[in-house]
Amino acid sequence: MANRAPVRTNNSALIAMIADEDTITGFLLAGVGNVDLRRKTNYLIVDSKTTVKQIEDAFKEFTTREDIAIVLISQYVANMVRFLVDSYNKPIPAILEIPSKDHPYDPAHDSVLSRVKYLFSTESVASDRR
């Protein structure tokens, strides 16, 4: 009743974003924007001026921060740092590749699906069945 544990306990976590301006604007409207005391944000807007190094740094920062549970990354941005995204295999934060305005979602590039892809090969399943 009144003593029910509140949902927002210590394990409440943030959603980080690395995406284009419109996607970030939309999610900020949905209330996920967070700015800490050092004025560090939980998002990175990627435009034509953003360098791969900046994306890499943001990805590394978001995936090591303990207060982040999900990192949303536009798939075309993930393709720019594919080696980092594919080599990441921790359960938290979960990396979710999302579509962007100019680049629709392509399952063939999704890091999760490419990790599990080899099971779809009929040969690997069939050889196991013999």
Added chain:
Amino acid sequence: MEKGEDAELQSSNHERDANVLEFMDSTDSYLVLMNSLSSSLRQGWLELASARHSMGASRISSALFDLKSHSAATTLQLNHQIAGPEAEKLHFSLCKWASSESPKSCSEEAKFEEEDKLLQRTSNSPKVLDQDGSSNSVQEEAPEATESPRTVEDQARKERLKSLSMFGMLVSPKLRAAQSSFETALEILVEVANKRADLLDAYDQVREKMESATK
């Protein structure tokens, strides 16, 4: 002996089939969810573009983002569910529009608290009637009255307005529509995250079975 071996083989095959089915099922759900995420994001971008068209490009831009220190109104909660003797399952749930003034409750959880409180209030109602005349009872009632279901809606509305207010006080209805589309997208994203965890779990199990079978 042969019958026993056959039964064992059959049950292990059955288990493996179940794992493969679970894996295929979660992969399918993941793809379906990604599809609905795409359409909800598309809707959001369209509404954002319409809002930008009616309000002007300079009024909806990243230059207006709130860079003052503030905490997120919508956060995630992580639950660790025990799925087996050694397995632990991750579950993400969304905590929407928690008030920045009272960050201890979010609107979804607050709804349940409200139901509890309403139940409590109805069971306490005769007592309340008895003490109706005393000033103490009025004071005791006051904090409960502030937590009415309306307050929960008000809190969410207030927080929604707060995030809209970075683009001005009078915003286009299209911007509100975009906000709601992105909220839906966020709900789908949390489902995607959960499905992703299920998918990787099922994948690990199938791979384990395959490896043990080849040994």
